[in-house]
Amino acid sequence: MTANTEQDPFGQLPEELRIRIIKLSPNPFSLRNLAHASPAMGRVLDRYPLEIVEEVLEATVTSKIRRMMDAVLKARFSVFPASLSEAQTIAETDSTTVTEEMRSSGLDRAATAVRSLLASAANVHAWSHACLENLIRKSMQLRPSTLIKKADGYTRREEFENAESHKKDYIPQDTGPPSWVEELRMMLSFWQLQFFLELQGAGHKGSLDANWSRQDVDMLTRSSVDGFYDVSNCVREQILTASDFLGAVTSGTIASVEAVDQKAYSLPTIPWVEDAVSKCRCTEAFEKERINSYRNWAPGHGYVDSQGPWGYSFYSAMSSLDGWLDGYRLTLCYPFQCWRKHGFAIWDDKRMVDLGMRHPTHKSFMKASFSYSFRWWSLLTEEELRQEFSLREQGLR
Numbered sequence: 156m157t158a159n160t161e162q163d164p165f166g167q168l169p170e171e172l173r174i175r176i177i178k179l180s181p182n183p184f185s186l187r188n189l190a191h192a193s194p195a196m197g198r199v200l201d202r203y204p205l206e207i208v209e210e211v212l213e214a215t216v217t218s219k220i221r222r223m224m225d226a227v228l229k230a231r232f233s234v235f236p237a238s239l240s241e242a243q244t245i246a247e248t249d250s251t252t253v254t255e256e257m258r259s260s261g262l263d264r265a266a267t268a269v270r271s272l273l274a275s276a277a278n279v280h281a282w283s284h285a286c287l288e289n290l291i292r293k294s295m296q297l298r299p300s301t302l303i304k305k306a307d308g309y310t311r312r313e314e315f316e317n318a319e320s321h322k323k324d325y326i327p328q329d330t331g332p333p334s335w336v337e338e339l340r341m342m343l344s345f346w347q348l349q350f351f352l353e354l355q356g357a358g359h360k361g362s363l364d365a366n367w368s369r370q371d372v373d374m375l376t377r378s379s380v381d382g383f384y385d386v387s388n389c390v391r392e393q394i395l396t397a398s399d400f401l402g403a404v405t406s407g408t409i410a411s412v413e414a415v416d417q418k419a420y421s422l423p424t425i426p427w428v429e430d431a432v433s434k435c436r437c438t439e440a441f442e443k444e445r446i447n448s449y450r451n452w453a454p455g456h457g458y459v460d461s462q463g464p465w466g467y468s469f470y471s472a473m474s475s476l477d478g479w480l481d482g483y484r485l486t487l488c489y490p491f492q493c494w495r496k497h498g499f500a501i502w503d504d505k506r507m508v509d510l511g512m513r514h515p516t517h518k519s520f521m522k523a524s525f526s527y528s529f530r531w532w533s534l535l536t537e538e539e540l541r542q543e544f545s546l547r548e549q550g551l552r
């Protein structure tokens with residue numbers, strides 16, 4: 156026995172027990188940390204990599220994140236979706252984590268693939284936290300105006316401009332670290348980004364040529380991540396929130412986050428900031444009930460994934476070109492991008508209230524919609540105000 160093993164308390168335990176313990180890891184990051192910290196646990200992971208990762212993912216991550224992790228793990232075995240359309244709906248379609256092909260590819264290869272998946276999970280987690288922290292910091296600097304009295308105007312914009320208001324008076328309240336669901340939305344988006352990049356890399360190397368048509372490979376090559384997945388507009392805005400941040404970091408616009416190991420077809424690596432550990436909700440124990448309620452809640456009809464957070468629903472209603480409210484045409488007629496940069500595609504209700512963007516008690520966004528539209532509108536810059544969709548141009552007035 157090596158000195159290492161003597162210091163490793165898990166080294167004393169029979170293998171069977173070590174397997175049971177490692178399978179109880181409360182999340183993929185703990186699994187990775189345990190295998191790193193304890194050589195005995197590392198050996199167990201290397202001996203039963205697929206079985207262990209399959210059980211841990213099944214018990215600890217939500218279904219959409221699991222499907223994205225399955226897809227990334229398969230890509231590490233050079234197993235890719237059979238077609239472009241299968242790739243575009245990958246987070247929506249049930250799959251098995253481990254296929255026969257993966258099982259029969261040899262233990263070394265499986266151990267390497269699983270370890271690299273876990274390294275990606277840690278990196279996706281680090282990106283999610285860095286992005287959320289940055290958005291929270293920026294949104295705390297917002298100073299929206301408060302409406303005092305409506306005024307007349309020919310258009311909603313004139314009404315806003317003529318209204319009596321307290322200018323830039325509202326100071327956001329600190330909601331604190333990201334909630335569990337905010338973290339999940341962000342992590343799913345970064346996994347979608349990671350998989351898209353890996354798939355493009357596979358297309359570039361010719362690995363898709365056996366199954367995909369030339370046309371589909373070309374389509375993938377020309378795609379950008381926001382147009383690639385077959386998802387709702389709200390989820391698209393969440394993916395864009397992640398990819399905007401990636402772009403800002405890699406271009407050096409956000410100097411506080413340093414991306415190393417920049418490759419064309421993967422998320423670059425960023426260091427995990429220790430400070431984030433204390434603020435992390437997603438590594439809290441994923442109790443079974445919570446996971447189950449999330450699963451029942453999410454697929455198809457749930458709130459988290461299908462309709463998306465309140466902010467996007469409010470935007471959709473207020474910008475609907477065929478909708479009316481109180482006899483007025485609804486007019487938050489600017490691209491969502493103007494608010495995406497403040498994290499509005501990600502935030503939970505509580506944070507939107509604290510930012511002054513949502514009424515604290517009214518459940519319906521139609522109530523007090525004028526004063527809250529005014530708050531949203533008051534955040535726009537001169538340049539953004541010029542991007543107003545013209546209803547007249549569209550023949551809608």
Ligand SMILES: [Zn+2]
Nearest residue numbers: 435436437438
């Ligand atoms: Zn976290």
